[in-house]
Amino acid sequence: VGQPSKATLLAAHALSHVDALYAFAWRLARDGAIADDLVQETFARCMSHSDRFEEGTNLKAWLFRILRNLFFDLRRRENRYLPDTLIESESASLSAPDVLRGDPEIARLKNLVAADIDAALQALTDDQRTVVLLDLEGFSEREIADVMTCAPGTVKSRLARARAALREKLWEYAT
Amino acid sequence: MNCEQARTLLLDDARGTLDPERARALREHLDSCAVCSNVAAQERVVSELLRTRLTPMAAPAALRNALAQQVASALTGEAGDAERAALPARAASELAFDELPRRKSASAAPGRRRAWLSMATAATVALGVSLYIARRDGSDQLLREARNDHLRVLYSEHPVEIPNGGIHQVKPWFSGRVDFAPDISFAGDDDFPMLGGAVGYFMDRKAANFIFKRRLHTISLFVFREQGLDWPDGATRQIGPVTAHVATLDGFNLLLWRERGLGHALVSDASTDELVKLCAKLNE
Numbered sequence: 001v002g003q004p005s006k007a008t009l010l011a012a013h014a015l016s017h018v019d020a021l022y023a024f025a026w027r028l029a030r031d032g033a034i035a036d037d038l039v040q041e042t043f044a045r046c047m048s049h050s051d052r053f054e055e056g057t058n059l060k061a062w063l064f065r066i067l068r069n070l071f072f073d074l075r076r077r078e079n080r081y082l083p084d085t086l087i088e089s090e091s092a093s094l095s096a097p098d099v100l101r102g103d104p105e106i107a108r109l110k111n112l113v114a115a116d117i118d119a120a121l122q123a124l125t126d127d128q129r130t131v132v133l134l135d136l137e138g139f140s141e142r143e144i145a146d147v148m149t150c151a152p153g154t155v156k157s158r159l160a161r162a163r164a165a166l167r168e169k170l171w172e173y174a175t
Numbered sequence: 176m177n178c179e180q181a182r183t184l185l186l187d188d189a190r191g192t193l194d195p196e197r198a199r200a201l202r203e204h205l206d207s208c209a210v211c212s213n214v215a216a217q218e219r220v221v222s223e224l225l226r227t228r229l230t231p232m233a234a235p236a237a238l239r240n241a242l243a244q245q246v247a248s249a250l251t252g253e254a255g256d257a258e259r260a261a262l263p264a265r266a267a268s269e270l271a272f273d274e275l276p277r278r279k280s281a282s283a284a285p286g287r288r289r290a291w292l293s294m295a296t297a298a299t300v301a302l303g304v305s306l307y308i309a310r311r312d313g314s315d316q317l318l319r320e321a322r323n324d325h326l327r328v329l330y331s332e333h334p335v336e337i338p339n340g341g342i343h344q345v346k347p348w349f350s351g352r353v354d355f356a357p358d359i360s361f362a363g364d365d366d367f368p369m370l371g372g373a374v375g376y377f378m379d380r381k382a383a384n385f386i387f388k389r390r391l392h393t394i395s396l397f398v399f400r401e402q403g404l405d406w407p408d409g410a411t412r413q414i415g416p417v418t419a420h421v422a423t424l425d426g427f428n429l430l431l432w433r434e435r436g437l438g439h440a441l442v443s444d445a446s447t448d449e450l451v452k453l454c455a456k457l458n459e
Contacts, residue, residue: 008249015243022234032327036238043242047249100213109220114230118330135186136225160183167214167221 007050010059014046017060020137021067027133028071030122038074042067061143068130068147075126101171109174120169128162135159176204181211185218230330231425236320237379317407317431317440320378322424325395325442327375328386334393335371335386339363345372349383357383357398358437361457367394377440378404387453392445394453401438407431414451415458421447430454 004012014021021042025035045066046053053062101109121129127148134144144159145152181204187193188201205212328334337348342362349357352374363369370386375397382399407420419432430441430450439457441450 004250008246011242011246012250015246018234018239018242019232022238023232026232030330032235032331036235039234039238040242043245100210101217106216106220109217109224112224112228114228115329117224117228118230132225136229156183156187159186163186163218163221164182164214167217170221170224 005050006053007047010050010053011043011047013059014043014063017063020060021063024064024133024137025067025071027118027121027129028068028126029074034074038067038070041070045070058139058143060137061139061147064134064137064139065147065149072126105174109170112170112174116170116173120166120173123169124162124165127158128165131155131158131162132166176200178204178208178211181205181208182214185215186222188215189219189222230326232326233319233323235323235376235378236316237376240379315407317378317404318422318424318429321397321429321431321440321442322427324375324377324382324384324397324440325393325427328373328384328395329393334373336373338371339369342369345369345385348372349374353381353383355383355398355400355437357385358435359383359385359396359398359457361459363387364456367453367456377438389443389445389449389453392443392449394441394443394445394450396453396457397438397440397442399438399440401433401436404438406433406438412451414454417454417458419451419454423447434458 018039021039022035025038025042026032029035029038042063046063049066053059121132124132130148131144134147139147141155142152144155148155148158150158181201184193184197184201188198193201205215337345339345339362342360345362346357346359349372361369367387367389370388372386373384375382375384377397377399380399382397385396385398387394387396407422410421411418412421413419414430414432417432417434419430422429422431427442427444428447428450430439430447432439432454441454443450
């Protein structure tokens, strides 16, 4: 008697991830009100679907997965979601010859400010941005695959392609 | 190893998570491929940029508090008063999930122990709503909120809802949108042009945002009802008729002052001296 439920305990623990969830939501949706809704709804789902959380797995990754799914549902409703497999540029080979950049040029890249990096991230596709952000959060490849519902074996190349795209966007701001 | 394989291993290599055999194969490829080794050098800079320059974002205080209260009321609803003291310990033993293993710091054993501790902390924090809010809503919170609101202005696609066609256009625009009349009569000048205004939130209340420029810097002015807010108690400075609190947070300079029941926060990466000049103009 008086034992807190699993749902409440999960939500209590989830409180320590509010900032990370909000930042993820904001960078996906680029809108404070939507980010707010996404985080609130993530908490609601966390409590109502607590039976689906597997003990011993990463709670933060589970929360990110809920939030990512909510965001993509929203995008689909707006008909704005295009999976990367449908986007031609995505299939470009990773080994496509890059431009060789000299040291002075690379040094210029170091002068980019937060706003440039944010803008470059925004210029990526939803999937590209997601994989870069999840990697930055420190999730493992398996966890990223769980969040993005893709095969773990594809995470490395997805990430490499997304980073290549990000690099090219950053060069646009650095030159 | 071909270029495509090499490129997918660059991040792992930089993080030292490649097995020795693949690391050696990658090394050999990079030694013989000028393009891939150049890409590796670029990738190192991109990693550094993402790690050090990406703007830290925090959830708005109103959202954080709303969630904490939801959790707290669920907890108190489920646990009797007498049992509260013992709850965190039991809460922690009931569930065992590991905290996210951080790539560098958490490689060793304390993972589980920390998960245990942070679980206990989360439950304790959620239990004492008043305590939580008292701590979160400290004067520091006010500064952090102002900083975060300014970041939202900086990275918003439409920071300005009403472009500046003179203060006589901007000020009336707020009536009906916020529940007070912003006491701003400075319409901007050559040194501090006003871009316009927008409605935002400051903590749990509506705010009138005015956006100014100083050369390349964006300056946000937030005007909001100050009632019930925990005002900072740090350094102050007399600027004309007002006593302003001066603070710096994560590279942003802040000036906060109260006047006739309204709180005002100026936030920018422009220098404090510039903010003082603008504050003086606003209070002329």
